[in-house]
Amino acid sequence: MSLSRRTVAAVAAGIAALLVAPQALPASAASHAGPAATARAGQALIQGVVVDQFGTPVDDVEVKATKADGTAAASALTYASDRKNGPQHGYFYLEVGRGTYTVTFTRRGYKPLVLGDLTIAKARHKLSLGETEMERKLVESRTTATLAQKKLTTKQNGVVKVTVSPKDAKPTGSVEIREGRAVVGGGRLKASHKGEITIGLHRLAKGTHHLKAVYLGSTAVTGSSSATITLTVTKPRR
Numbered sequence: 193m194s195l196s197r198r199t200v201a202a203v204a205a206g207i208a209a210l211l212v213a214p215q216a217l218p219a220s221a222a223s224h225a226g227p228a229a230t231a232r233a234g235q236a237l238i239q240g241v242v243v244d245q246f247g248t249p250v251d252d253v254e255v256k257a258t259k260a261d262g263t264a265a266a267s268a269l270t271y272a273s274d275r276k277n278g279p280q281h282g283y284f285y286l287e288v289g290r291g292t293y294t295v296t297f298t299r300r301g302y303k304p305l306v307l308g309d310l311t312i313a314k315a316r317h318k319l320s321l322g323e324t325e326m327e328r329k330l331v332e333s334r335t336t337a338t339l340a341q342k343k344l345t346t347k348q349n350g351v352v353k354v355t356v357s358p359k360d361a362k363p364t365g366s367v368e369i370r371e372g373r374a375v376v377g378g379g380r381l382k383a384s385h386k387g388e389i390t391i392g393l394h395r396l397a398k399g400t401h402h403l404k405a406v407y408l409g410s411t412a413v414t415g416s417s418s419a420t421i422t423l424t425v426t427k428p429r430r
Contacts, residue, residue, distance in 0.1 A: 235287045235315075235316075236287070236288050236289060236290065236312045236314070236315055236316060236317045236318070236319075237285050237286065237287060237288070237317075237318045237319065238257060238266075238285065238286045238288055238293065238295060238310060238312070238319045238321065239283070239284065239285035239286070239318065239319070239320055239321065240283075240284060240320060240321030240322055240323070240324050241270075241280055241282045241283050241284075241322070241323050241324070242255075242270050242282045242284065242297060242323075242324050242325075242326055243282055243323050243324070243325055243326070244302070244325065244326060244327070244328040244411075245325060245327050245328060246328075246411050247323075248411070249270075249280060249281035249282025249283075250270060250281075250282050250299065250302070250326060250328075251269075251270050251271065251272035251281050251282060252269055252270060252272065252299060253269065253270040253282075253284070253297050253298070253299040253302070253326065254267065254268075254269060254297070254298045254299065255267065255268050255269070255270065255284045255286065255295060255296070255297055256295065256296050256298075257286045257288055257293045257294070257295050257310075258293060258294045258295075258296070259291055259292075259293060260291065260292045260293075260294075265286070265288050265289075265291075265293060266286040266287055266288050267286070268284045268285065268286055269284070270282050270283060270284045271283045271284065288312055289312065289315075290312050290313065290314065290315065290317075291311075291312055292309060292310065292311045292312075293310045293311075293312070294306060294307065294308045294309075294310070295307045295310055295321075297324065297326055299326065301328060301329055302326045302327065302328050302329060303326065303327045303328075303329060305324065305325075305326050305327075307321070307324070328411070328412075330409070330411075330412060330413060330414045331358040331359060331360060331361040331412060331413045331414065332358060332359070332413075332414050332416075333356050333357065333358040333363060333407055333409070333413050333414055333415065333416045334356070334357045334358070334416055335354065335355070335356050335357075335367075335405055335406070335407045335416040335417055335418045336354070336355045336357070336405075336418050336419070337352050337353070337354050337355075337369075337403070337404070337405035337418035337419075337421050338352070338353050338421065339351070339352055339421055339423055340352070340353065342422065342423060342424060343423075343424045343425075343426065344396075344423065344424070344425050344426075345425065345426055345427065345428040346395065346396070346397065346398055346425055346426070346427055346428065347395070347428050348395070349392050349393055349394070349395055350377075350392070350393035350396065350423055351390060351391070351392055351393065352369050352377065352390070352391045352393065352403070352405060352421070353388070353389075353390050353391075354367050354369075354379075354388070354389050354390075354391060354405040354407075354418070355387055355388050356381060356387045356388075356389075356407045356413075356416070357387055358387070358413045358414075361412055361413050362383040362386065362387070363381055363387050363407065363410065363413045364380075364381050364382060364383055364410050364412075364413075365380065365381055365407070365408055365409060365410040365413075366378065366379075366380055366381075366407075366408045367379050367380070367381055367389055367391065367405060367406070367407050367408070368405070368406045368408065369391055369393060369403055369404070369405055369406075370403065370404050370405075370406055371396075371401055371402065371403050376393050376394045376396065376401075376403065377391045377392060377393040377394060378391060379391045381407075391405075393423075396423070396425050397425065398425050398426060398427055399424075399425060400422060400423070400424050400425075401422070401423045401424075401425060402420050402421075402422055403420065403421050403422070403423060404417050404418055404419075404420055404421070405417065405418040405421075406418075
């Protein structure tokens, strides 16, 4: 049985309509309709990418859209993909209808964010929020420093043991030993150091030196300074 050109064209158009989605969207970023939910053709969307104050995408942020009357409209989690060529981390989309919405962003360890007066004007409207920044709550640190020897000669290098003690975090990043604004020694903390590092000092001139250890902080931990430690340097005996 042969088909007319018009019939073949109609069948092809129908197949294309089934295969082409309005946008390639990750299933796990869909609303709570179910894990296999996908954006429906013609559905209005509010979409974007959540990043922290350092520009890093943030996964597992709960995103909720609420109507002007307070009624919940849609919710999603920002998406995390294990595929090399998969969707961008921090991505979300919400399927909504026409109206004005307030969108809230919440995740443990981050300050909540609220965006209001987001208007969807038509059925197929795709409102892109671009990169939406949520501020990560940094863990506060405390830095202490002790001298291996409090008295040295001008031919010796001093040694300072520094401990950075944040709660619920492993501090990483630069540590400097400063005399005023001058840096007289430094090192870098790794997670494996568990907050402890030993730093050798430059050779210092004869006199009394008032030093501080300064932890410069990281994307997870705030910076902090130790109390002043005093090093006395003398000329060696002949």
